[in-house]
Amino acid sequence: MxxxxxxxxxxxxxxxxxxxxxxxxxxxxxxxxxxxxxxxxxxxxxxxxTTSAVDIVQKDNRFEPYVTVVPVGTAVRFVNRDRYDHHVRSLGSGPMGAVPPAKSFELRLGPVQSGARAIDSVVFDTPGSVTLGCHIHGSMRGHLFVATTxxxxxxxxxxxxxxxxxxxxxxxxxxxxxxxxxxxxxxxxxxxxxxxxxxxxxxxxxxxxxxxxxxxxxx
Ligand SMILES: [Cu+2]
The missing domain is CATH 2.60.40.10 (Immunoglobulins)
Incomplete structure (x- = not known):
């Protein structure tokens, strides 16, 4: 059949x-x-x-791209291209950061040259938004939107x-x-x-x- x-x-x-x-x-x-x-x-x-893996790069203390959108269920790779550590974390978004992140996570990424883990990935299986920050560099900001379509x-x-x-x-x-x-x-x-x-x-x-x-x- x-x-x-x-x-x-x-x-x-x-x-x-x-x-x-x-x-x-x-x-x-x-x-x-x-x-x-x-x-x-x-x-x-x-x-x-269809969307396979998507990269968000940390370079020169910025998230590239600044805004990333993925459909629900997508694996996002966080890739450190700087010569020093980044500690990527999820933050709330919206007014005063009051909207909780679609997924909470923290990733410590070392420099590529050090042999430390420079790439890590997170699967986003809940729709919503995530503001991206860095524990080490407070000014770093990026945004991820996890869409239902x-x-x-x-x-x-x-x-x-x-x-x-x-x-x-x-x-x-x-x-x-x-x-x-x-x-x-x-x-x-x-x-x-x-x-x-x-x-x-x-x-x-x-x-x-x-x-x-x-x-x-x-x-
Ligand atoms: Cu950083």
Whole structure:
């Protein structure tokens, strides 16, 4: 009985049309908004993208990328590329850090050259957000968002996020930004072909922390 079912599903897959989508997100002042998590919840189930391991790198006392988004169940590797230790830990997010992290963890990572563990990984199996900090370097900040949908992306410097191969039909679009105090407005999109959408945050996020000059932070 199994084989005919698989054939049937494969046949349906061939006929399901796919849409590409570009989303332009702006802040309340109308400027392009980077670092915004864009989530799509298609009403039609189709082939969904798969995500294997994702890396968050510690380099020059920064988390790279500054905002990372993964679907629930993804393993995230924390990779130290500095020549000194980092002690990555989860912190609460939202106003005053009041939203507990989707997962609590601490990882002590040594420098790659030392032979100490420079890479460790954590599986995030609960949706939500995690603010990333470092016990050793208090100014280090990064953000991880664990999404319930595999259709997730973070906006680039121009405030744009792109999706390919979405199932045709309606999809709900949600936004999240690490600086938000309240939930952002959701939209329902109708997807087909080469689709475009725009969205606006209800606030102006603070600027992403600038890299610190080299040589000032090693100890
Ligand atoms: Cu550190």
């Amino acid at each position: 199994k084989a005919p079912l698989l054939l049937l599903l494969a046949g349906l897959g061939l006929h399901a049309a796919a849409a590409d989508l570009q989303v332009q997100v702006r802040n309340a002042a109308g400027k392009p908004a980077p670092d915004v998590v864009v989530m799509l919840m298609p009403s039609v189930q189709g082939a969904a993208p 595999p259709w997730v992306a973070v906006t680039d410097e121009q405030g744009r996020a792109r999706f390919a191969g979405l199932p045709d039909g309606s999809a709900e679009m949600r936004l999240w930004h690490p600086d938000q105090f309240t939930g952002q407005t959701t939209q329902t999109l109708n997807l087909s072909g080469q689709a475009q959408a725009s969205a606006q945050l209800s606030f102006n996020p603070s600027r992403r922390p600038a890299p610190r000059p080299k040589g000032e932070y090693e100890f």
